[in-house]
Amino acid sequence: MFRRVKPVTRAQSLINPKMFTVSSYAQAHYLSTLHGLSVEPLREPPLVTVPKKITQFIDEASRVCTPSNIHICDGSETEYNNLINLMVQQNMAAPLPKYQNCYLTRTDPRDVARVESRTIISTSNKHDVVPNGFNPHKGALPNWMSPEELEKQLGDRFPRCMEGRTMYVIPFSMGPVGSPLSKIGIQCTDSPYVAVSMRIMTRMGLDVLKILNEDTPFVKCLHSVGAPITPGSTRPVWPCNPENTLISHRPESNEILSYGSGYGGNSLLGKKCLALRLGSYMAHKEDWLAEHMLILGITNPQGVKKYVAAAFPSACGKTNLAMMTPNLPGWKIECVGDDIAWMRFNPNTGMLHAINPENGFFGVAPGTSKKTNPNAMASIFQDTIFTNVASTNDGGVYWEGMGEKPEGVVDWHGNDWDGKSNAAHPNSRFCTPARNCPIMDASWEDPEGVPISAILFGGRRPEGVPLVYEAYDWDHGVYIGASMRSEATAAAEHQGKVIMHDPFAMRPFVGYNMGQYFDHWLSFGRKKHVQLPKIFHVNWFRKDSNGSFLWPGFGDNIRVLEWIMKRMEESSPESEIAKKSPIGVIPTESGFNLDNVSVDWNELFRLDKSFWAKESSDIQKYFNDNLGHDLPPQIRNQLNLIQERIQKL
Numbered sequence: 001m002f003r004r005v006k007p008v009t010r011a012q013s014l015i016n017p018k019m020f021t022v023s024s025y026a027q028a029h030y031l032s033t034l035h036g037l038s039v040e041p042l043r044e045p046p047l048v049t050v051p052k053k054i055t056q057f058i059d060e061a062s063r064v065c066t067p068s069n070i071h072i073c074d075g076s077e078t079e080y081n082n083l084i085n086l087m088v089q090q091n092m093a094a095p096l097p098k099y100q101n102c103y104l105t106r107t108d109p110r111d112v113a114r115v116e117s118r119t120i121i122s123t124s125n126k127h128d129v130v131p132n133g134f135n136p137h138k139g140a141l142p143n144w145m146s147p148e149e150l151e152k153q154l155g156d157r158f159p160r161c162m163e164g165r166t167m168y169v170i171p172f173s174m175g176p177v178g179s180p181l182s183k184i185g186i187q188c189t190d191s192p193y194v195a196v197s198m199r200i201m202t203r204m205g206l207d208v209l210k211i212l213n214e215d216t217p218f219v220k221c222l223h224s225v226g227a228p229i230t231p232g233s234t235r236p237v238w239p240c241n242p243e244n245t246l247i248s249h250r251p252e253s254n255e256i257l258s259y260g261s262g263y264g265g266n267s268l269l270g271k272k273c274l275a276l277r278l279g280s281y282m283a284h285k286e287d288w289l290a291e292h293m294l295i296l297g298i299t300n301p302q303g304v305k306k307y308v309a310a311a312f313p314s315a316c317g318k319t320n321l322a323m324m325t326p327n328l329p330g331w332k333i334e335c336v337g338d339d340i341a342w343m344r345f346n347p348n349t350g351m352l353h354a355i356n357p358e359n360g361f362f363g364v365a366p367g368t369s370k371k372t373n374p375n376a377m378a379s380i381f382q383d384t385i386f387t388n389v390a391s392t393n394d395g396g397v398y399w400e401g402m403g404e405k406p407e408g409v410v411d412w413h414g415n416d417w418d419g420k421s422n423a424a425h426p427n428s429r430f431c432t433p434a435r436n437c438p439i440m441d442a443s444w445e446d447p448e449g450v451p452i453s454a455i456l457f458g459g460r461r462p463e464g465v466p467l468v469y470e471a472y473d474w475d476h477g478v479y480i481g482a483s484m485r486s487e488a489t490a491a492a493e494h495q496g497k498v499i500m501h502d503p504f505a506m507r508p509f510v511g512y513n514m515g516q517y518f519d520h521w522l523s524f525g526r527k528k529h530v531q532l533p534k535i536f537h538v539n540w541f542r543k544d545s546n547g548s549f550l551w552p553g554f555g556d557n558i559r560v561l562e563w564i565m566k567r568m569e570e571s572s573p574e575s576e577i578a579k580k581s582p583i584g585v586i587p588t589e590s591g592f593n594l595d596n597v598s599v600d601w602n603e604l605f606r607l608d609k610s611f612w613a614k615e616s617s618d619i620q621k622y623f624n625d626n627l628g629h630d631l632p633p634q635i636r637n638q639l640n641l642i643q644e645r646i647q648k649l
């Protein structure tokens with residue numbers, strides 16, 4: 001993990017067994033394997049043998065970071081409660097007595113979201129991450145760093161970074177423990193917040209250690225908040241190091257090193273770092289897909305059930321669609337996952353099968369209410385950790401869009417709320433176990449995954465983009481994914497509501513060259529004996545001239561899914577319910593269910609020639625400036641076809 005960084009002298013390393021919190025057999029046994037020590041009293045025989053490769057990793061991490069204590073997480077409830085209690089003692093968490101087993105954490109106001117500008121992928125060959133001959137515009141594509149530069153940056157940060165702190169060792173599985181599709185990670189972190197959150201978001205602890213042997217590949221994950229406690233220093237409530245934050249990935253050696261931020265997207269390394277950045281890199285090599293997608297099951301009133309996956313950028317509606325309560329009678333939505341999908345074509349069924357590698361939801365709080373997302377509201381008032389929401393004087397929580405404003409609100413900074421500024425941070429989150437959600441699909445943990453019949457792409461497009469359209473074929477669908485754009489949200493550090501390019505909702509999460517990523521998607525269209533899902537684009541966020549949403553959204557999005565489900569049965573672009581347009585197949589008004597809802601249909605589907613001419617030229621410029629020769633010719637061809645069709649508008 002560290003090549004040139006010198007470990008601190010052996011005397012300060014693991015040799016002293018007093019450094020360990022011996023609270024589990026895993027630890028006791030780990031100690032004995034590493035140092036030939038026997039730790040007494042061992043009430044029961046050790047349950048696990050920790051592979052040498054893992055003990056070596058823990059040893060290296062601890063020798064460089066020099067924590068004062070090491071705690072190997074067994075994933076038990078007792079351990080979880082102990083860690084939460086520790087956080088409460090340190091003022092890092094506050095109990096929320098209005099609910100069952102819920103806690104509130106407030107971060108440092110400088111550490112509230114993913115920091116894309118400080119997130120990098122390091123490979124020996126720059127072209128493996130950055131398209132050929134081009135210097136992408138800052139923020140337009142993933143950032144690359146040379147191995148030498150990264151080594152230097154790590155050397156400036158990690159040595160002694162955990163001084164005075166406990167290092168938690170978290171063995172975790174992305175995907176069901178033992179599934180052939182799952183991936184194992186070992187995260188060393190000095191944040192108890194990370195340890196408790198990882199227990200919610202992943203399968204973590206002894207169950208994972210038990211299935212490991214010397215040959216099991218695992219991702220080395222090292223995380224530090226970058227705030228050692230030295231003699232005389234005060235202990236900040238939310239330790240972090242914003243000036244030196246660096247979220248780094250080495251896909252070639254399966255390593256993630258994250259420094260300076262405790263915020264979820266930067267610190268829960270199984271999620272964006274492993275499941276998406278390293279995941280997409282592995283998926284490219286191993287012929288599968290790791291995507292920023294929700295997965296849901298949809299059953300129509302006749303009892304026919306299909307599965308759909310959908311990619312929307314951060315804070316653009318995945319959790320809400322995945323947990324939707326339909327506003328049409330007889331329809332049922334069941335949730336498989338709300339943020340990440342790992343998908344591969346199944347040789348037996350020929351279909352694209354998807355698993356959700358996570359075990360919980362790290363969802364956006366603002367906007368969540370009994371009206372918009374009753375299933376989330378049914379999930380989050382037990383066993384949940386809230387971050388940066390507001391609290392109420394009866395021991396509850398509050399955020400914008402939750403419902404009636406209660407009295408006595410304390411805002412996310414911990415001050416009495418003035419009623420004007422944000423009560424909750426716009427990127428405040430709930431972290432809650434998947435098992436709490438009342439509509440989890442019966443197959444959500446099926447190691448084979450669920451078969452996907454349609455893929456949706458979408459974003460926040462206040463102007464110009466219709467409610468739904470369908471791709472003419474696979475290549476056109478890949479073009480639609482590649483040309484995605486969306487209004488910036490609070491999920492990352494971008495300022496203002498600018499429209500950003502965000503191919504496949506993966507711009508911040510692709511672990512390799514975006515041109516190759518497009519080509520990887522195209523390659524599935526060339527596969528034999530597969531049933532390709534149909535591809536659609538949706539936009540719940542078009543606004544009228546007064547700035548109000550044209551579409552009611554949320555539970556009414558079932559109407560769009562109903563049309564999509566009907567289109568799964570049709571192969572022609574024209575039918576009673578569908579007609580051609582320059583950008584794709586769109587619904588006919590009579591073929592779309594508008595019962596009991598009043599909308600401006602013409603405005604929702606209006607295609608403006610000058611808007612689409614500008615849109616396609618913006619996309620062309622983005623491709624030219626950032627992907628250059630690595631843009632697959634099929635994508636350029638699709639762009640040309642669309643530009644020709646738009647001319648005829």
Ligand SMILES: Nc1nc2c(ncn2[C@@H]2O[C@H](COP(=O)(O)OP(=O)(O)OP(=O)(O)O)[C@@H](O)[C@H]2O)c(=O)[nH]1
Pocket residue numbers: 312313314315316317318319320321338339362363364365366367368372491540541549552553554557
């Ligand atoms: N107007 C409108 N807002 C929506 C709709 N669906 C979701 N939202 C709002 O969009 C915001 C983000 O939604 P989420 O579902 O949490 O977004 P996400 O894609 O899961 O986000 P990440 O967890 O950041 O990846 C919330 O404030 C929602 O209330 C919709 O159909 N219409």
Ligand SMILES: O=C([O-])CC(=O)C(=O)O
Pocket residue numbers: 113114264265266271272313314315339362491492
């Ligand atoms: O990673 C996070 O902080 C939350 C998330 O899902 C996203 O930003 O897409």
Ligand SMILES: [Mn+2]
Pocket residue numbers: 292313314315339
């Ligand atoms: Mn996300």
